[in-house]
Amino acid sequence: MTDGEPGPSPATILVVDDNETNRYVLTTWLRRAGHTVLPAATGTEGIALLGTAPELLPDLAIVDVRLPDMSGFEVSERLKGDPLTAALPIIQISAAAVGPEDHAEGLRRGADAYLDQPVDPGELLATVTATLRHARARQRAERLTRRLIALNRATLDVCGAVGFHSFATAATGGAATVLGGPASAVFLSPGAQAVHSMTDAPHAPVRVRPAHPGLLDQLTAYGLHQDTGVAVVHVPHDQWRTLLPDDHLDGEVTLAMSRTKRGRPPVCLAVPARTLRGPDDGQLLQQLANGSALALEALRTFDEEHALGLALQRSFLPKELPVVPGVELAFRYLPASEHAEIGGDFYEAVRTRHGLLLAIGDVVGHSVTAATVMGEVRHALRAYAVEGHPPHRVLERLETLLRQSQPGITVTLCLVLVAPDRRRLHIANAGHIPPLVTDPVTGTRFHTPHGPLLGLGLPHPEPAVLDVVPGTRLLMVTDGLVEVRAAHLDTTLAELREAVAAGPRDLEEMCDLLLARFGRHKDDDIALLTALFT
Numbered sequence: 001m002t003d004g005e006p007g008p009s010p011a012t013i014l015v016v017d018d019n020e021t022n023r024y025v026l027t028t029w030l031r032r033a034g035h036t037v038l039p040a041a042t043g044t045e046g047i048a049l050l051g052t053a054p055e056l057l058p059d060l061a062i063v064d065v066r067l068p069d070m071s072g073f074e075v076s077e078r079l080k081g082d083p084l085t086a087a088l089p090i091i092q093i094s095a096a097a098v099g100p101e102d103h104a105e106g107l108r109r110g111a112d113a114y115l116d117q118p119v120d121p122g123e124l125l126a127t128v129t130a131t132l133r134h135a136r137a138r139q140r141a142e143r144l145t146r147r148l149i150a151l152n153r154a155t156l157d158v159c160g161a162v163g164f165h166s167f168a169t170a171a172t173g174g175a176a177t178v179l180g181g182p183a184s185a186v187f188l189s190p191g192a193q194a195v196h197s198m199t200d201a202p203h204a205p206v207r208v209r210p211a212h213p214g215l216l217d218q219l220t221a222y223g224l225h226q227d228t229g230v231a232v233v234h235v236p237h238d239q240w241r242t243l244l245p246d247d248h249l250d251g252e253v254t255l256a257m258s259r260t261k262r263g264r265p266p267v268c269l270a271v272p273a274r275t276l277r278g279p280d281d282g283q284l285l286q287q288l289a290n291g292s293a294l295a296l297e298a299l300r301t302f303d304e305e306h307a308l309g310l311a312l313q314r315s316f317l318p319k320e321l322p323v324v325p326g327v328e329l330a331f332r333y334l335p336a337s338e339h340a341e342i343g344g345d346f347y348e349a350v351r352t353r354h355g356l357l358l359a360i361g362d363v364v365g366h367s368v369t370a371a372t373v374m375g376e377v378r379h380a381l382r383a384y385a386v387e388g389h390p391p392h393r394v395l396e397r398l399e400t401l402l403r404q405s406q407p408g409i410t411v412t413l414c415l416v417l418v419a420p421d422r423r424r425l426h427i428a429n430a431g432h433i434p435p436l437v438t439d440p441v442t443g444t445r446f447h448t449p450h451g452p453l454l455g456l457g458l459p460h461p462e463p464a465v466l467d468v469v470p471g472t473r474l475l476m477v478t479d480g481l482v483e484v485r486a487a488h489l490d491t492t493l494a495e496l497r498e499a500v501a502a503g504p505r506d507l508e509e510m511c512d513l514l515l516a517r518f519g520r521h522k523d524d525d526i527a528l529l530t531a532l533f534t
Helices: 020-032 043-048 072-081 100-108 121-159 164-179 215-220 237-243 279-316 368-386 391-405 489-502 507-518
Strands: 012-016 036-040 060-064 090-094 113-116 183-188 194-199 207-210 229-235 253-259 267-272 327-334 344-352 355-363 411-418 424-430 436-439 443-446 464-467 472-477 526-533
Touching (some): 012 020, 012 043, 100 113, 113 121, 183 279, 344 526, 355 368, 355 472, 391 424, 507 526
Antiparallel strands (some): 194 207, 229 253, 327 526
């Protein structure tokens, strides 16, 4: 069946009539009008001619009411009750069942129209035309609805893509699903490499590969050029194969190109022109191309800002730790995944006249602002520590600094001052994950006393004093290491304590073990600082 205009465009029509003369007359009239006819003498024979797939179905069925094996009413009911043939329009025709009650029963049991015999050929063909026009309009509306739903889903997928490979999969697979055929996409990767992705059918795997330099310029030369907006053009098959020899699109290609900002690379989506069965489909492809370009621009902007934020974040962190006799130190810093926002985790180790001050903290929130506040807090912390302030005084001064310069920002921070003789720790914890202490006498335990977060304007208690013996180890981490969405924090802290208790004595090996076990696939930065007192 073709979409066609609402006129008598050719159709394939099933005619079921046990009377050979009637069947011949109906078939002759229909074939003279340009239709293809599938004749059948019984209801069983007619149902058997319907095929097994939507594309194999006739466009219309004309069914006699009186058949030798079943009534035309029963044929209609069986066709309307089968999902494959439920939308098939049916015209019932009869020379015997011609009363109003017969018409009513026929229409009630599945017929779309009902004609009495003998029937005028003009009336028959007009009824066929009207029934086809209505059925085709309904089918167009249903197909457009399905494609609009697919477009909405595809748009959500491209907007939700968290990387350039997943974007390629969403955009290419979305075009294939919306238009019901193979599809291709061409866009620019973060490394300024033209990328060509393709799929052979809806829901089929998407293949992504590099494309030759200048391909996007060649494609946009067909209509978009250097402009912004969307352009949809048709590219002859031989020209398309010249541009993309390994592409699998057959026949003439419809190409939709979109650019959201002048000077930025466009997104190109391509499908076989045959999959666009009306002007509405061209609009759908145009909308998907525009949505893909907007999503890719947002993804590219985030990637650029993320790289800038990481560089800024790393510039605030110490490049190395001080060397202090009798204290071994090791640290790790692992940024969140490349798709997560920048965090405010930090660590510090600074020598003061009162001993070695170890610090680990986290600015609450994820953004470039969090990273810049982290840098401000860390530099201020170093300055206050070098001035000789004890841990709780450092916290008080940081509290004042935050209230004045960053109101509304909160920070968790744990400070550990190691006395010069390395036998006493002064621990001041402002709402941070408690430090984990391991010694040869009492084993592994969390030092749980703590005060409020920084930035709340609350007083901070004096440090807790903890005596240590040779061989004691100290572990300080940020919550990115131990927080798991599906688990309670107490559970993962207990698992951390057990891993440290059973882990290696060597600090570097311990850091590697903890990151391997707890640090994979996290959405938050991870900072880890550990010390061994000999």
